[in-house]
Amino acid sequence: MTVVSATPDTDNLTLTIVTEFTADPERVWRLWSDPRRLERWWGPPAWPATFTALDLRPGGRAAYYMTGPGGEKAGGWWEFVTVDGPHALSFDDGFARDDGTPDPAMPVTRAEVDITGAASGSRMTIRSRFADTEQMRRLVDMGMLEGMSEALGQIDAILAED
Template sequence: MTVISTEKDAEALSFRLVTEFYAGIERVWRIWADPRQLERWWGPPTWPATFEAYDFTPGGRAAYFMTGPDGERSRGWWRITGLDAPHRLTFDDGFADENGDPVAEMGETHATVTLEDLGGRTRMTMVTAFESLEQLDQMVAMGMEEGLKLALGQVDALLAEDAQV
């Protein structure tokens, strides 16, 4: 996996990450569509994700938690707002409390994931839109960029399993 670029855009209230994988677009789509595969990369290695609910349909919801090195849990939720398999996924995303309810004071973000077929490789562009500059700055300060890079660094091993079958 090669991270092509990351960009924080304060004017557009967005964060953009572009990466490429040495796998076809259908295969890369499955790392989003299958919750068991998603669990293997969504959180950074020291904060693995567990999806408790996952309805990968427009209007569907996901509930997950990431478990830290000391056993602490950070919960989150998604609301799938659009699917155009295998090219585009959009979802709203936010933090959740211990009951899985959205934490309103953290706000929510809107993610757009676009997959582009590069003839045996796939370019994935992830754009996260924020409600405010304060929210964007808070997420960046919390380690969003580094966390995404670490999480995506786990995808190659997952994709390589198909090559060994």
Template sequence: MTVISTDKNPEALSLTLVAEFDAGVERVWQLFEDPRRLERWWGPPTYPATFYKHDFVPGGRASYYMTGPGGDKAHGWWEFTSIESPRELQFDDGFADSDGNPTGEFGISHATVTLEPLGERSRMTMLSTFESEEQLEQMMQMGMEEGLKEAVGQMDGILAEHANA
């Protein structure tokens, strides 16, 4: 399992996930930069993601949906606020309608993904911050922490496939 720890901090309105990989930061970065690789792990195995827009530049947007076991679709969006390849990525995140437009439902969260080299390995720290304690609790009740752990747990398999990429 790649996930080392998760920490929910109601005082800081945050959820932090730390994972380590048997791959350098450049290869882990590709799992965010390439939408075909991103959609293979973003979302737990029972809710795979499809990215139909992925404008990976500061100010750019990504639009996606996750398809549940019964065929239901949960739509989301990201707005990239900072990209410092291959070390740090920041984006705002929220729910969307079927056309990819933000709904405002459940508020907006902000994610900061930091990649650090550990020799030939790497550590990823994913910090999600929320607008309120109520929003944080809503996301936890919806299964965000467990879903994120399951999603990130899929990254090793993709990295192994692309070991020579």
């Protein structure tokens, strides 16, 4: 299992998920920089993602949708704040309407990703930052922790193909 820990911290308004892989940081980085790899793990198995845009640079954007078991679609967007491959990136992460535009009724979080070398190969830490307690509670109640853990659990199989 790739997930080492998953820690919600209401005092600091963060959800931190730590994963370890038997691959070097450059290979783990490709999970973020290659949209075809990204869509194979972003989203839990029952809600696979399709990326329609990925402009991985500060100020660049990504657009995607996840397709549920009944064919329903849930859109999302990212706007990259920092990109320092193969070590780190951060982005604002939000929900999208059917036309792909940001949904102002839904929360936006800041995701911070750090990829470092480790004895096993690599350690990747994803920290989601929330604006307030209500936003954090809303997203955790929607299944964010379970969904992220399931999504990250798909990465070992992708890395094994390299």
